[in-house]
Amino acid sequence: MARIQLDIAHSYRANPRDDADYALLPMRQTFEDGGAYALLGPSGCGKTTMLNIISGLVAPSQGSIRFDQRDVTQLPPQQRNIAQVFQFPVVYDTMTVAQNLAFPLRNRGMDEARARARVGVIAEMLDLSAQLDQRAAGLSADQKQKISLGRGLVREDVGAVLFDEPLTVIDPHLKWQLRRKLKEIHRELRLTLIYVTHDQVEALTFADSVLVMARGRVIQSGSPSELFEQPAHRFVGHFIGSPGMNFIPVNRLKHGGSVSGSGSGSVSSFDDLIPPGAITLGIRPEYLGMGESKPGEPSEMNLLAAKVQRIQDLGSSWLVSAQVESGAEGGSDCLVRLRLARDAAVPALNQVVGLRVFGPHTRFYDAQERLIGRESEGALR
């Protein structure tokens, strides 16, 4: 069992000068004992580096790592109570499944009988009992990945298991099974699990807490619903969700031309709704609705006029792409997407619709692309 505390920075260069030289910018992060965490971010954001620092494969250029109260910064991987599963399954080709699973125990000098008993328990847990005497090289990718995991779990001292995109090479239908197996093991053993992925569905379904990373920083950490409802940064809004959050420049809203409903007071009420310092409005496609209006004669106020460009049938819903009518000074294109329920009235192509951009789920972002009106807790410490 382990609570992991990081207070680190890492650069692969000898003399890092600016932020771009760092793979991980100085950060503090705590992984609570028994938690299931996901590190989510695009390629090159530093998530694998963070994982390798935790496991000890990479030594951080600054700072320290603590497991519970123990400082493990200087310890090699084999002396830390962690296990790691890699993107491509690692099995020892010439060994059987049983020998593979027993390998870490033998290396640590455990006696045969105890090792065999332990292997039996873990094989049972991973549904590998039937394959114990088979050669590991001949198994399928998902079974090899289970062996990789098993080699970690088999050690009794293991407190945390790290996963580096472990499902990349697994068939889609087996991905679900394997992920369910992981959750099961998590429930059973109460290990700290840290899971690196660039697939948001994997991250959101696996973890209690997701850390979204970009360019060496943890941009936001929180539960899946927090990330969805309260993206602390435009990057998170864009990265989480499929498609990501819509962003509309605030100046589009302020200029009368883009507002349907020329009635008195509507323009000024737009201004009232926008907090000071806001540069961009963000709203998720799931929450962006259409007003029941024809252009020019609104039945509702505060609608943003947009022209329907494309309608995609997603099976369970419709995805409508619409172009926000350019403002008075003819700003750049601004495409928004909205997801409509299966049974909703779908607009026609090229029809001008009124978008209901203000609502409880509307967020605003400042010039630094950060969320306005949310305390800085959690996000960037």
Place this chain on the structure above:
Amino acid sequence: MIKPVNQKAWWLVLPVVICVAFSAILPLMTVVNYSVQDIISPERRVFVGTEWFVSVLRDEELHSAMVRQLVYSFAVLAVEVPLGIALALAMPAAGWRASATLVLVALSLLIPWNVVGTIWQIFGRSDIGLLGAALQAIGLEYSYTGNPTHAWLTVLAMDVWHWTPLVALLCYAGLRAIPDAFYQAAQIDGASRLAVFRYIQLPKLRGVLMIAVLLRFMDSFMIYTEPFVLTGGGPGNATTFLSQYLTQKAVGQFDLGPAAAFSLIYFLIILLFCFVLYNWMQRVGTHSTGTAASDAGERGAV
């Protein structure tokens, strides 16, 4: 499943068949022709059946050449393969050092066979050669021209010097192809350096090692130029290998019939050995499974 039958693709193979026929099969048939006939002149020839084969196979000289050849070829493998692996493991993996080492290691591969022979002929001389003089200086009566053992060892050393780099380069390529994750996993599993070699590197090198073993076996089994230049097959017959024997028969004594018969036998021997080596190495993996499985079975039973 119903598959449509279409045999037209055979026509696409035809050019290859024609090329191979002209470059390999027809010349080989010439040899076959010589091996079953006694050809005195193009007009006067007698069919002799298997007579040449029988006489060659009964030749005492051939038997001893064959033994020398086998011992030599297996000695070459026994030295060059482990040495090549060790060299590959010691070579730096990246950076300018890697490039520099690669060039240095590959250098001997660029030297023509007869030049290698000449180099060693001078290298081994006890008066002006670095090796010969050095050995003399430390009190060894070294003479590759007078002592059969010395001659044999010198030919072996020459081959090791010339061709170990090939094995090393192949292994080096094989080692670089092993993903980092394997080493990282082994580190986390607490594997020793020896275990990493035994359970990761060696199994992953199996493919390239097979190529290395086959190439080195075939080449050393057909070795001709270097001993010809260095020792001329002597002293006595100490370094007369199969190729020397064959050349003596065909060119020296102009016994074309027996030489042709032996050429065919030679060809079949190499084919047979390669076949056996290939299958043995293919099976090494599965064989170790067999023992592993039975190990596990025994342990299970106990």
